[in-house]
Amino acid sequence: MTLTQTLTGNQKVAVALMQMTKESASAVMQRFTDKETEMITAEIVRIRRVDPDVADEVMTEFYDMVVAGKKSPIGGADFATSLLEDAFGSERAAGVMDKLATTMAGKSFEFLDDAEPGQIVALLDGELPQTIALVLAHLKPKKSSSVMAMMADTARTDIAQAIAVMGSATPEAITISADILKARTGGGTGGREQAEVVGGVQPLVEIINRADAAMERALMDALEERDPELAEEIRSRMLTFADLVKLEARAVQLVLRGVDASVLALAMKGAKSEVVEVVRANVSERNREILESEIQALGAVRTSAVEEARAEIVRQIREMEAQGHIEVRRNDDDDAVIN
Numbered sequence: 001m002t003l004t005q006t007l008t009g010n011q012k013v014a015v016a017l018m019q020m021t022k023e024s025a026s027a028v029m030q031r032f033t034d035k036e037t038e039m040i041t042a043e044i045v046r047i048r049r050v051d052p053d054v055a056d057e058v059m060t061e062f063y064d065m066v067v068a069g070k071k072s073p074i075g076g077a078d079f080a081t082s083l084l085e086d087a088f089g090s091e092r093a094a095g096v097m098d099k100l101a102t103t104m105a106g107k108s109f110e111f112l113d114d115a116e117p118g119q120i121v122a123l124l125d126g127e128l129p130q131t132i133a134l135v136l137a138h139l140k141p142k143k144s145s146s147v148m149a150m151m152a153d154t155a156r157t158d159i160a161q162a163i164a165v166m167g168s169a170t171p172e173a174i175t176i177s178a179d180i181l182k183a184r185t186g187g188g189t190g191g192r193e194q195a196e197v198v199g200g201v202q203p204l205v206e207i208i209n210r211a212d213a214a215m216e217r218a219l220m221d222a223l224e225e226r227d228p229e230l231a232e233e234i235r236s237r238m239l240t241f242a243d244l245v246k247l248e249a250r251a252v253q254l255v256l257r258g259v260d261a262s263v264l265a266l267a268m269k270g271a272k273s274e275v276v277e278v279v280r281a282n283v284s285e286r287n288r289e290i291l292e293s294e295i296q297a298l299g300a301v302r303t304s305a306v307e308e309a310r311a312e313i314v315r316q317i318r319e320m321e322a323q324g325h326i327e328v329r330r331n332d333d334d335d336a337v338i339n
Contacts, residue, residue, distance in 0.1 A: 007054075007058070008043075010039050010040055010042075010043050011043050011047065012058050013040050013043075014040050014043035014044045014047055015047065015050050015054065015055060015058040016058050016059060017029070017040070017044065018044065018047070018050060018055075019050075019055055019058070019059055109135060109138040109139060109178055109181075111178075111181075111182060111185070112135075112139060112143075112181070113139075113140075113143075117143065117146035117147045117149075117150055118150060120135075120139075120143075120147050121147055121150045121151065123181050123184055123185065124147075124181075129155065129158035129159045129161075129162045130162045130166075131177055132155075132159050132162070133159050133162035133163040133166055134166070134174065134177055135177060135181070136148065136159065136163065136207070137163055137166060137203050138174075141203070141206035141207045141209070141210050142210045144207045145207045145208070145210035145211045145215075148160070148207060148211070148215070148219075149211060149212070149215050153218060153222065154222075156215075156218075156219055156222075157219060157222040157223060157226065160204055160207075160208075160219055160223060161223065161226065161227065161230070163200075163203055163204045163207070164200065164201050164204045164230055164234070165200075166200060201230070201233055201234060201237060202237065204234060205234055205237045205238055206318075208220070208234065208238065209238060209239055209314060209315070209318050210315055210318060211311075212308060212311060213304065213307035213308040213310070213311040214304065214308070216311065217307065220234070220235070239314050239317055239318065240310070240314065241267055241271065241275065241310035241313055241314060242271070242272060242275050243314075243317075244275055244278050244279065244313075245274050245275055245278050247326070249281070249282055251326045252278060252279075252282040253282045253283075254320060254325060254326060255313065255316055255317050255320060255326070256279065256282060256283055256313075258316055258320075259312070259313055259316060261287065261290045261291050261294050262294050263309045263312055263313070264279065264291060264294075264309075264313070265291055265294035265295045265298060266298070266301060266305055266306055266308075266309035267306065267309040267310045267312075267313055268295065269295075269298060269301055269306050269309075270306065279291075
């Protein structure tokens with residue numbers, strides 16, 4: 001196996017550009033699309049330095065791209081920025097690097113992507129709420145929600161509040177936290193140039209929207225008691241079952257297609273008439289018959305059961321939005337748009 005067989009195409013292009021003079025590399029960069037520019041710039045930032053043997057193999061493979069000039073083994077953010085400025089000017093270079101920073105946010109904690117929630121809880125045991133909040137803000141909302149569900153009520157409230165008031169974290173704070181957790185798992189430490197992450201109310205809303213009804217209710221009640229203004233802001237941003245009326249008919253149909261009739265019947269129990277009508281109007285005739293049968297068979301049900309059924313549908317909306325199937329507009333006069 002050659003040294004370059006483990007490299008991706010984007011990594012090879014990045015290495016090749018790093019061996020050229022800046023002028024030649026800039027000329028090549030000008031031929032890339034915006035997406036290609038972003039991906040290759042990301043690899044230049046990550047690679048930083050190249051083994052000479054790897055550089056030689058890459059340049060042999062891309063022999064038609066070899067130009068006269070000194071080969072440089074140095075990459076990194078400064079090199080990438082300089083290259084972009086020469087190719088596209090300082091304004092566009094700044095835009096690409098800003099977008100790249102957002103794209104790379106969370107890379108410090110990507111080693112936790114495959115960890116079970118219980119393992120993450122164990123790793124975070126004894127850490128301050130602010131540290132746990134920093135970690136959870138980097139993880140996918142669904143994973144963070146599962147982790148928070150396993151926390152004690154008081155700790156969960158502290159962490160939620162810390163996420164909501166969190167500003168931009170410094171690269172040093174992110175790196176230190178990630179390195180400590182990696183050391184506990186027996187992994188190596190990461191690089192020192194990691195993008196910062198921004199917390200705030202919206203990341204917390206994303207986490208709560210993926211929680212079960214019991215956790216959502218307990219957490220919101222605790223936040224209401226501690227900080228009523230924060231709780232009100234969170235509620236104003238959260239999706240609810242009633243938000244189905246704000247969606248375009250096609251979006252409603254896509255959402256309801258993945259919901260069991262028994263769950264839908266429970267969710268409709270006690271719902272406003274306009275919500276009930278939207279549901280009935282957007283299921284097939286056959287499914288409407290099944291739904292009506294489920295509703296008639298319900299009888300008295302616990303409020304908690306209704307809340308959990310509605311939460312399941314809200315999670316369905318959020319998952320479909322995350323997958324890009326629908327786009328949820330939060331303004332009252334906006335509809336969801338099918339991509």
